[in-house]
Amino acid sequence: MVQKIAFLGLDNAGKTSIITAITERFGFEDEVAKLIPTRRVDRDTFKFLGIEFTRMDFGGQEYYREDYLKKPEKFLGGTDLIYYVIDAQDYKRYIESLDYLDQILLFFKEEQSYPRIAVLFHKFDPQIVKEKEINRKILTLKQNLAKYSQAFDIFFFETSIYDIKSVMDAFSSGLSLLFDKMEMISHLFAEISKNYNSILIALFDSRGITIGEYYRPHLQLQEKLKIYDIYITVQKRIIAENRDLFEFSEKFESGERFSGIVEVLNFGGMEFYLLFIILEEEENLEKTINILDKIEAAKPEMENLILQLIQ
Numbered sequence: 590m591v592q593k594i595a596f597l598g599l600d601n602a603g604k605t606s607i608i609t610a611i612t613e614r615f616g617f618e619d620e621v622a623k624l625i626p627t628r629r630v631d632r633d634t635f636k637f638l639g640i641e642f643t644r645m646d647f648g649g650q651e652y653y654r655e656d657y658l659k660k661p662e663k664f665l666g667g668t669d670l671i672y673y674v675i676d677a678q679d680y681k682r683y684i685e686s687l688d689y690l691d692q693i694l695l696f697f698k699e700e701q702s703y704p705r706i707a708v709l710f711h712k713f714d715p716q717i718v719k720e721k722e723i724n725r726k727i728l729t730l731k732q733n734l735a736k737y738s739q740a741f742d743i744f745f746f747e748t749s750i751y752d753i754k755s756v757m758d759a760f761s762s763g764l765s766l767l768f769d770k771m772e773m774i775s776h777l778f779a780e781i782s783k784n785y786n787s788i789l790i791a792l793f794d795s796r797g798i799t800i801g802e803y804y805r806p807h808l809q810l811q812e813k814l815k816i817y818d819i820y821i822t823v824q825k826r827i828i829a830e831n832r833d834l835f836e837f838s839e840k841f842e843s844g845e846r847f848s849g850i851v852e853v854l855n856f857g858g859m860e861f862y863l864l865f866i867i868l869e870e871e872e873n874l875e876k877t878i879n880i881l882d883k884i885e886a887a888k889p890e891m892e893n894l895i896l897q898l899i900q
């Protein structure tokens with residue numbers, strides 16, 4: 590069955606930019622600059638874990654919003670997952686945005702259907718993440734949302750197209766809400782990590798959606814971003830050079846060195862990318878390399894879990 594995903598929010602919130610960023614992970618910024626306001630509803634489809642998804646980008650101008658709310662069953666009926674995008678920098682329109690979400694939720698309440706909801710506080714750009722005012726405003730907004738939307742499972746994310754990882758994380762986490770057993774993969778990775786000096790173990794589908802991931806606790810945002818940058822570069826090279834394995838060795842700003850592999854795996858006729866990064870042990874590089882080999886041992890279980898997910 591096709592699953593329906595709706596991107597909703599006021600005009601100018603950043604919905605179309607987010608979708609573009611997800612679709613064209615590589616060099617998406619040019620594309621975003623050319624965007625024109627969305628007219629009514631744009632649709633496209635994609636496959637994830639073998640399931641077909643329709644993604645709807647709802648133009649957010651007032652006259653469109655009125656249209657949708659006049660015939661909500663036509664536009665919103667059967668939605669499985671909503672990404673509700675709020676321009677976190679546009680304080681003046683918070684109330685208007687909450688109002689719109691409220692009316693959308695009212696429709697679903699009356700229908701007694703409860704899609705999963707991911708609220709994205711968007712335009713939370715890297716250079717302002719530490720500013721007090723925006724953090725306070727977002728917190729208040731979250732509290733208000735939690736209060737009047739109790740019937741719904743709402744999840745919050747802060748995103749910015751200038752931090753592609755934040756967008757991919759929010760998108761992946763939203764999708765994972767539609768798969769009951771998805772967290773089993775992350776649990777497996779947490780287990781595996783205990784045996785090694787792991788910094789990160791992650792599994793992505795071919796379009797960069799996270800299926801599961803484990804990060805070493807206290808890994809800093811900068812370190813995460815660095816790893817993600819490397820991952821994107823490596824994935825590009827793997828595709829360009831038609832490889833199925835890539836090994837690398839790099840260091841963090843702190844001077845700490847790490848080794849990693851990206852491996853293309855084929856489970857159930859689909860391609861996945863496994864990223865495995867461990868701390869390098871200076872005195873014993875050979876040991877490090879051996880450890881990388883050992884990821885082999887975990888593959889059958891990974892495959893088994895993936896097959897359970899997609900059946």
Ligand SMILES: Nc1nc2c(ncn2[C@@H]2O[C@H](COP(=O)(O)OP(=O)(O)O)[C@@H](O)[C@H]2O)c(=O)[nH]1
Binds near residue numbers: 605626713748750751
């Ligand atoms: N600062 C900042 N601007 C953004 C971000 N995402 C989108 N924008 C800008 O916000 C404007 C509206 O974006 P658009 O995707 O058309 O919004 P939509 O109406 O919700 O589809 C555009 O000028 C984008 O360049 C972001 O993360 N940070």
Ligand SMILES: [Mg+2]
Binds near residue numbers: 626646647
């Ligand atoms: Mg748009």
